[in-house]
Amino acid sequence: MRERILAVNKLQVSFNTYAGEVQAVRDVTFDLYKGETLAIVGESGCGKSVTAKSLMRLNPEPPAVIKGGEIIFENRDITNLKEKEMQRIRGSQISMIFQDPMTSLNPTMTVGRQITEGLKKHQKLTEVEAQKVAIQMLKLVQIPNAESRFKEYPHQFSGGMRQRVMIAMALVCNPKILIADEPTTALDVTIQAQILELMKELQNKIDTSIILITHDLGVVAHIAERIVVMYGGKVVEKGRSEDIFYRSKHPYTWGLLKSVPRLDIKRNAGRLSSIEGTPPDLLAPPPGCPFADRCQYAMKICRIEMPPMFEIYQLHGAACWINHPQAPTKVKEEV
Numbered sequence: 001m002r003e004r005i006l007a008v009n010k011l012q013v014s015f016n017t018y019a020g021e022v023q024a025v026r027d028v029t030f031d032l033y034k035g036e037t038l039a040i041v042g043e044s045g046c047g048k049s050v051t052a053k054s055l056m057r058l059n060p061e062p063p064a065v066i067k068g069g070e071i072i073f074e075n076r077d078i079t080n081l082k083e084k085e086m087q088r089i090r091g092s093q094i095s096m097i098f099q100d101p102m103t104s105l106n107p108t109m110t111v112g113r114q115i116t117e118g119l120k121k122h123q124k125l126t127e128v129e130a131q132k133v134a135i136q137m138l139k140l141v142q143i144p145n146a147e148s149r150f151k152e153y154p155h156q157f158s159g160g161m162r163q164r165v166m167i168a169m170a171l172v173c174n175p176k177i178l179i180a181d182e183p184t185t186a187l188d189v190t191i192q193a194q195i196l197e198l199m200k201e202l203q204n205k206i207d208t209s210i211i212l213i214t215h216d217l218g219v220v221a222h223i224a225e226r227i228v229v230m231y232g233g234k235v236v237e238k239g240r241s242e243d244i245f246y247r248s249k250h251p252y253t254w255g256l257l258k259s260v261p262r263l264d265i266k267r268n269a270g271r272l273s274s275i276e277g278t279p280p281d282l283l284a285p286p287p288g289c290p291f292a293d294r295c296q297y298a299m300k301i302c303r304i305e306m307p308p309m310f311e312i313y314q315l316h317g318a319a320c321w322i323n324h325p326q327a328p329t330k331v332k333e334e335v
């Protein structure tokens with residue numbers, strides 16, 4: 001078993017709004033191992049991005065507040081670190097890339113300067129040393145003519161190239177964890193594939209662990225070793241990629257899988273299916289399973305009591321009552 005680098009235990013994050021407390025992340029638990037890629041998957045509003053940002057304390061506090069649980073990074077509890085200590089971790093130990101590089105890159109500074117800033121701050125390099133490392137990094141992310149492009153501004157790069165610059169910035173200080181929040185959503189399909197391939201390649205070279213946040217299970221198929229599925233602020237299923245793709249034990253995951261385009265399966269009228277209904281209101285989450293209103297297998301217990309995470313096999317678990325040993329056989333057979 002690989003060394004565990006991050007443990008998130010029963011994390012609870014809420015947003016205090018005028019309408020009341022939005023319970024965005026509810027008892028989220030997962031581990032991340034050294035050198036692995038873990039995907040956190042779910043619809044918009046399921047809590048995946050709030051969870052990821054909480055690891056770096058990037059949710060604005062207030063209105064966000066960590067109400068409970070712990071985030072253990074390299075055996076150290078970083079849940080309530082002071083902002084100054086968090087700044088030492090951000091960028092150098094844990095870094096993040098976002099969906100739209102244009103909002104994360106500074107349009108008034110050359111990309112070279114933006115990369116060297118982190119090196120000078122975290123690694124105390126001189127300007128000349130930092131420039132050398134930054135140009136090497138631009139080459140590593142396959143930006144052609146790295147020496148001259150180093151002096152250019154973000155608007156002079158295409159969308160895919162800007163995302164490569166973001167990856168260079170995020171990896172230049174050799175972070176132990178890279179969090180990628182929907183890194184390819186704004187890109188077209190071919191560029192998406194190139195960026196994912198690049199991340200995989202760099203992961204092997206730099207030996208970093210990756211947390212990939214996405215709403216698209218198709219994106220994670222080739223890159224993630226393990227997958228955490230979130231719904232209504234909760235983890236509803238987790239397991240190795242093959243568990244999730246071939247042996248899933250949760251109706252919500254089945255819905256997500258049916259919405260992934262597959263060339264090997266002929267679907268009705270060539271259409272992808274979507275999950276009917278809407279996610280629960282996290283201002284007043286239901287006492288039972290958050291998926292009950294949209295689930296065709298819902299039983300009486302589902303609306304009354306939250307299903308625990310049933311262990312299916314080793315790292316595979318699913319929070320769904322149909323996995324209870326005494327669940328009606330009929331439901332199991334239909335599944």
Ligand code: SF4
Nearest residue numbers: 289292295302320321
């Ligand atoms: Fe459906 Fe019940 Fe399972 Fe929730 S616990 S996914 S409602 S069967």
